């Protein structure tokens with residue numbers, strides 16, 4: 001039975017890929033007006049179905065409506081509006097200047113759609129991370145096949161409806177399913193693969209892409225640090241870290257993974273963390289599990305993984321400063337702050353991706369910088385300080401996909417910035433113009449008129465005239 005289903009999906013994938021291959025060639029002459037029309041249709045669908053989007057994501061892991069509106073819907077609608085506003089500018093061929101040895105020629109960069117694209121999305125922002133990259137694919141003129149996460153079935157079903165009601169199958173298609181479906185898709189020679197997920201699966205994707213030399217954008221994860229300098233506004237920093245860490249129940253790729261706080265303000269910072277946590281998630285004092293503003297863990301497997309991280313840390317000497325309560329039936333995991341950490345704990349090696357926050361201290365900034373530089377490069381780095389020189393120093397002496405001073409997570413909303421990681425946290429960039437570039441081939445175009453080779457002196461049989469030209473090139477340029 002399973003084999004028959006597998007064969008059906010296989011033939012459906014084969015057929016869809018072929019259709020997309022043909023369409024992607026036609027798309028080379030697609031007008032900007034056509035691309036804008038597709039984006040406007042997408043925008044209208046989202047506006048008309050906002051209630052259904054909320055319901056689907058909430059059904060998957062009780063994400064609060066306000067968080068859905070901000071981090072799933074607004075992020076995507078602003079991405080679409082930004083593309084609609086800028087697409088004419090992005091598509092325009094870019095003239096380049098002509099260096100002296102190239103006099104007599106004329107050159108420009110032409111943006112052509114890469115062609116067929118595959119978008120593989122994770123579960124943690126299931127709408128945003130499937131549709132956000134689709135906006136860039138459409139803006140660039142690519143066809144797209146989306147493979148949403150199997151862990152958020154309500155959102156996946158909604159995405160299927162969105163695609164069916166908005167696009168012609170030849171432009172955008174969607175395949176739901178488990179890992180096997182992703183693997184069948186990955187056998188196809190896509191022109192570009194845009195993957196969002198874990199570094200471990202990112203490596204599998206890159207290997208599969210290598211078979212066809214498909215280009216890739218890998219939006220991965222990692223351990224993003226937050227540094228609290230001795231002179232920072234502790235109350236403000238604590239509030240921002242509590243929000244950045246516990247929004248979406250800590251299941252955010254750019255959540256601060258752990259905190260490095262200057263030893264002189266550690267106790268005051270921990271007190272501020274506790275105060276801010278209670279203010280946000282337990283204002284009535286009835287317990288955080290009663291809060292409607294706190295999401296749940298996506299499934300039992302992840303809940304168990306987080307419980308194991310906590311147990312391993314406690315076994316090796318970590319102390320719970322706050323939290324630790326778990327209700328398995330409700331998939332509730334209380335926001336938990338840990339101190340007394342050491343490097344042999346799993347929690348200090350793996351991306352946490354849940355509501356556990358280790359707080360470590362450092363003596364001077366050099367120590368914090370060295371600690372970060374010993375680990376794989378993070379997706380984001382947050383620096384809370386009142387000293388601009390210290391901020392500048394940390395940003396210069398560490399490497400991360402993004403960096404924010406005196407806040408966290410917010411850079412995701414800034415469409416003018418490239419979003420993505422570096423090495424272990426990702427390859428390539430997304431959002432706005434950078435997303436458009438990810439799905440575009442930057443074609444080098446030159447027109448010869450009377451340039452270097454026009455009178456053929458550089459061709460064999462080599463003679464005096466050719467030698468003279470080469471000699472002067474070497475001498476003067």
Ligand SMILES: NC(=O)c1ccc[n+]([C@@H]2O[C@H](COP(=O)([O-])OP(=O)(O)OC[C@H]3O[C@@H](n4cnc5c(N)ncnc54)[C@H](O)[C@@H]3O)[C@@H](O)[C@H]2O)c1
Pocket residue numbers: 120121122123124125129147148149150177178179182183196197198199201202204218219220221222252253254351353379420421426
């Ligand atoms: N950089 C970003 O923008 C960003 C955003 C969100 C999440 N993330 C990262 O994603 C991870 C969490 O999401 P997840 O658990 O859904 O990630 P995941 O890597 O387990 O899965 C992501 C997608 O890949 C597919 N997949 C899983 N195993 C596969 C395999 N062997 N072959 C082919 N496809 C496979 C899944 O079906 C899913 O659609 C975290 O590491 C997080 O940091 C990164």
